[in-house]
Amino acid sequence: MTFDAEILIAGGGLTGTALALALARAGRSVALIDPAPAAVRAAEDFDGRSYALALASVRMLRALGLAQTIAEHAQPILEIKVSDGRAGEGPSPLWLEFHHAEIEEGPMGHMIEDRFLRRALLAAVEAEPRITHLDGERVVGQAPEAGAVTATLGSGRRLSGALLVGCDGVRSETAKRAGIRRTGWRYGQTALVCALEHETPHHGIAHQFFMPEGPLAILPLPGNRSSIVWTERDDRAEAIQALDDAGYLTALRPRFGDFLGEIGLAGARYTYPLELSVAQDFAAARVALTGDAAHRVHPIAGQGLNAGLRDVAALAQVVDEAARRGEDIGAPDVLARYARWRRFDTAALAAATDGFNRLFSNDNPILRLGRDLGLGAVAHLPRLRRGFIREAAGLTGDLPALMR
């Protein structure tokens, strides 16, 4: 069969570009169809967005050729401190500390700004001869047939492939057209996200404060800067976001504390409504879903992009193994292998982060005592602690080859 490309990818975000690279490196031909113009994707200014890459994700990006970008621009997370607190009171005395020295694999994660990761992936895509990058183009229709799938683009152009992958986010049109429904709910909470400059060094330490209003995560960026994910009830988040920068910082200070000295904004402010949204199937006829198109989990543990990259590594491996056997890479039994592999992990992650949030976003004194004792217990049980760290580093479960 002569296809325009063996795999058509709808969406050129981080998972779409990473998938294109992983497949192309395994010898497959790929068309990457990205509604955003390349110039937008290549913008150089820091916009305040950044990601906590788990160790497994870092390994995968290195395997895809991004080692230099990570070495130059990413901040290793050397330690994670988790504590329970109330605004104005500071953290409770029972701290939970995770130090990377407790697992032999090295730093449990890296913080990287969106601009560096995005541009490095884009540059790698442009340098890869097996990828046809169609930017400023959108998939508007898809038709699966017996041996192929045809995607119709906004320009009217039609492309044929063996498989169409939806990397088009939580509102995935690819999933909708394939008749895949979603299940999920809103949490009534919104994450306020921004980058801060601070007076004193962070020493590579990430903090997670569990407040009754919702958790506050402080994640170290290169230099005296940190990224924060500050979760509040929807109405409060809306009111805080409406404040000017000075008012915003005034609201943040009692939660943040003064352990890093004076703080200031270092980029734009964002809000993300928290939601759980899982596609009822990760595959349909000649269609597979990855990243937010398949599942959007509560970002409490920073696992959104990491879960998306795990989809990418799993799908790339399933497709590569099928191609080496001579199987039709878009056949239902091949796609079922991917869906089965990722559904289990995703269900576990969704349940864990959802339960975690329900337990911690609460000011009930009994729950509060319980979780303080719980944090203390975890702190004193080395096996349990290493289990938590491995989970946070993305090293648990059935790891795809690209992440080993």
Place this chain on the structure above:
Amino acid sequence: MQAAETSVDAGEVAKFEAMAAEWWDPNGKFKPLHMLNPCRLDYITAQIAAEFGRDLSSDRPFADLRLLDIGCGGGLLAEPMARLGADVVGVDAAARNIPVAQTHAAQSGLEIDYRHGSAEDLAAAGESFDVVLNMEVVEHVPDPLAYLTTCQLLLKPGGLMICSTINRNAKSFAMAIVGAEYVMRWLPKGTHEWRKFITPDELYGYLDGAGLRPVDRKGFVFNPVSWSWAISPRDLSVNYVTASTKPG
């Protein structure tokens, strides 16, 4: 597809398409074959790559290899081999399978020479191949030695034959006949006659007697926990596969 367009009416084409869809439905009538297929393909591709020095990560690694699939059915092995670049002939004793396999190959954009007939017909016509796939056939033939001798004649010197079958012991009776045919209903009752099953040593004897040199044997083992098949170097107690070469 050529034949379907010229000499077969539209009702027939629709019937063949429906039968092709049935053959290729991983949850349909041929589910057991679909479940076993990745394992069979892993073994076959690894053996061909090793014997002929091919790199499975390259494009069309089996280019220039002429391959025969005996008992091709709907083309579950023939299509992957053609996709890997082999020049494939598929032969089946059941005439109804041929247009079905042809229909699906056309849908997949693959060129495969499907023929109604037997290994003996091809040998009589003087055909020869680099690779002969002889999967789950030998337990159905009346005279395995005569049949495997015919298969040997179909190989070029230095050629490779992959032959899989079912062992004969209490476990294989329980698994293949009681389990697969009666309990799981994976296969129609009466598909197998346990008496005709062949032990690995017997098969090695037949292969040797047919003028072939057995070079490898492995088991295909079903894991009821992961609900999938795997290749085992040791457990040949039920389903097993062999590779043999024709001295060149």
